[in-house]
Amino acid sequence: MLNQLLLCVILVVIVLAVAVTDRAADHSLLLVATVIVLAGGAATLVVPWARIARAWVYVIPLADIVAIGLARSEQHLLGIELLWAFPVMWMATLGLTAFLTAAALVLVEFGAIIALAGASGSAVSYLLPAAVIVAIGVTSYVSSRRYRAQRVLLDKQTALLSGALSRAQGHEELMTDVLDAVDFGVIRITADGEVSVFNEALGRIQRSIPGFGRLDRPIGDAYAADGVTLIEEPDRPLRRALRGELFENEVIWFGPPDQPRTALSMTARQLRSGDGAPAGCVIVARDVTAELTALRARDRLVSSISHELRTPLTSVLGYIDLAIDHLDRPDDAARDLDVAAKNGERLLEIIADILAASSTSRGSIDLTISPKQIDVAELVQQAAEAWRARAAYTSISIDATDVLPASAWADAARIRQVVDNLVSNAVKYNVDGGSIAVRTSSDGTSTFIDVQDTGVGISAEDQRRLFEQYFRARRDVEGSGLGLSISRDIVRAHGGDITVRSAPGTGSTFTVRLPAQPRGQGDRELHA
Numbered sequence: 320m321l322n323q324l325l326l327c328v329i330l331v332v333i334v335l336a337v338a339v340t341d342r343a344a345d346h347s348l349l350l351v352a353t354v355i356v357l358a359g360g361a362a363t364l365v366v367p368w369a370r371i372a373r374a375w376v377y378v379i380p381l382a383d384i385v386a387i388g389l390a391r392s393e394q395h396l397l398g399i400e401l402l403w404a405f406p407v408m409w410m411a412t413l414g415l416t417a418f419l420t421a422a423a424l425v426l427v428e429f430g431a432i433i434a435l436a437g438a439s440g441s442a443v444s445y446l447l448p449a450a451v452i453v454a455i456g457v458t459s460y461v462s463s464r465r466y467r468a469q470r471v472l473l474d475k476q477t478a479l480l481s482g483a484l485s486r487a488q489g490h491e492e493l494m495t496d497v498l499d500a501v502d503f504g505v506i507r508i509t510a511d512g513e514v515s516v517f518n519e520a521l522g523r524i525q526r527s528i529p530g531f532g533r534l535d536r537p538i539g540d541a542y543a544a545d546g547v548t549l550i551e552e553p554d555r556p557l558r559r560a561l562r563g564e565l566f567e568n569e570v571i572w573f574g575p576p577d578q579p580r581t582a583l584s585m586t587a588r589q590l591r592s593g594d595g596a597p598a599g600c601v602i603v604a605r606d607v608t609a610e611l612t613a614l615r616a617r618d619r620l621v622s623s624i625s626h627e628l629r630t631p632l633t634s635v636l637g638y639i640d641l642a643i644d645h646l647d648r649p650d651d652a653a654r655d656l657d658v659a660a661k662n663g664e665r666l667l668e669i670i671a672d673i674l675a676a677s678s679t680s681r682g683s684i685d686l687t688i689s690p691k692q693i694d695v696a697e698l699v700q701q702a703a704e705a706w707r708a709r710a711a712y713t714s715i716s717i718d719a720t721d722v723l724p725a726s727a728w729a730d731a732a733r734i735r736q737v738v739d740n741l742v743s744n745a746v747k748y749n750v751d752g753g754s755i756a757v758r759t760s761s762d763g764t765s766t767f768i769d770v771q772d773t774g775v776g777i778s779a780e781d782q783r784r785l786f787e788q789y790f791r792a793r794r795d796v797e798g799s800g801l802g803l804s805i806s807r808d809i810v811r812a813h814g815g816d817i818t819v820r821s822a823p824g825t826g827s828t829f830t831v832r833l834p835a836q837p838r839g840q841g842d843r844e845l846h847a
């Protein structure tokens with residue numbers, strides 16, 4: 320189109336020039352030629368070339384060649400033949416055949432015009448312009464070939480590049496999908512210390528530990544696997560991994576010990592680029608809070624079970640020893656064995672409870688309490704009796720004279736467990752030759768069981784923590800620190816409570832308060 324429009328402009332200029340300078344001569348051929356070229360120009364603008372057969376494109380340059388020949392026939396327009404360069408150049412870009420056709424047409428037409436002109440024509444006036452036009456055509460043909468080759472090359476390179484790009488995108492999407500599907504957080508830190516990859520699981524971890532995986536923001540306190548040793552900032556896993564350290568499945572607790580916290584198991588690997596240079600590191604973090612909590616619950620379960628079994632077993636063994644001592648007094652021996660047998664039965668009951676509880680597969684011992692209207696005096700008497708033999712070893716007396724009938728809405732087996740724990744403590748933390756008094760009473764609303772001892776007593780500070788799981792004020796006496804916490808759970812599940820009054824060196828009194836009457840609740844679940 321540009322080629323043709325340029326040709327149109329030149330021809331119009333020539334027509335105007337001729338009209339001004341040479342009015343006398345006949346310029347009809349020049350005008351016909353200009354009209355043909357202008358028509359071609361118009362056609363380049365209006366014809367929808369993309370929709371019609373490609374061969375139609377040849378019509379315009381061929382018509383131009385003929386038109387320029389017509390103009391050249393006017394002898395005074397010497398030199399106008401150079402305009403053939405335009406259609407020849409155009410045809411050269413369309414291929415070799417087109418170029419040869421155009422060149423041949425020009426040479427023949429030009430030859431004919433020169434020949435017809437007769438004397439005014441000469442070999443030089445033919446050969447020079449013809450050679451120039453053909454040379455321009457050849458140059459145009461060659462450069463259009465080169466241009467086309469470069470374009471093909473460029474197209475191929477573009478195709479290769481877009482193929483590589485889409486493969487790379489595919490790999491990246493696959494990697495993102497895989498990383499998002501796994502349940503551990505992945506952090507990649509580049510050699511310059513920038514976080515470059517992380518996945519959905521890491522996002523979930525960040526919801527419980529804000530700022531985790533970022534080096535620019537301080538996160539809360541971190542603790543070692545034991546849950547209590549504080550880890551200083553430079554020893555945090557991300558910092559260590561950045562320094563080039565490797566570690567595997569290291570457990571770190573985030574958050575202070577007395578609050579809900581998250582435990583992560585972390586592994587760090589160093590990365591190297593193709594040439595072996597350090598390329599940062601990858602850190603994998605797995606949330607193991609639930610696993611560790613389950614393990615801890617299992618440990619508690621085991622110690623709690625052992626504690627529950629040890630109490631009646633101690634009594635059984637004490638009474639069997641006593642029976643052996645009383646072999647010469649069969650009546651006494653029979654009574655001792657009777658108490659031992661009763662405690663043996665209690666042991667069986669507790670084991671049955673534990674089995675029932677563990678079949679629910681929960682993390683703690685879940686015991687169901689089944690309250691009835693009972694007389695607590697009876698079970699307190701039995702407990703006092705059960706511990707009398709063991710207490711006698713250290714010359715401790717158990718006084719049960721104030722155990723009076725007192726009705727309570729309670730589960731006899733569970734309350735016996737509580738009284739056993741209290742009496743067992745009163746024996747354990749007593750002094751040689753000390754005494755224990757057990758009492759029961761009721762005011763109609765609440766029923767009370769007191770266990771009083773003349774033992775070592777408990778400081779005010781220890782009294783505040785006495786009912787916490789695993790709390791032990793005295794390390795010199797064997798125990799698990801679970802008895803009082805289990806006892807309080809049992810009593811509270813009944814709707815009552817346990818309190819303590821104590822002074823170091825004087826002794827302690829534990830008071831269990833239970834409802835005297837039902838309050839309309841059915842069975843309740845107890846988490847011991």
Ligand code: ADP
Nearest residue numbers: 744745748776791792793798799800801802803
């Ligand atoms: P354990 O006796 O197995 O250690 P407990 O939960 O029964 O666990 O008791 C917790 C702590 O309370 C004991 O370690 C002891 O220091 C203190 N304690 C409990 N009962 C008494 C008591 N009658 N006199 C003095 N200290 C006691």
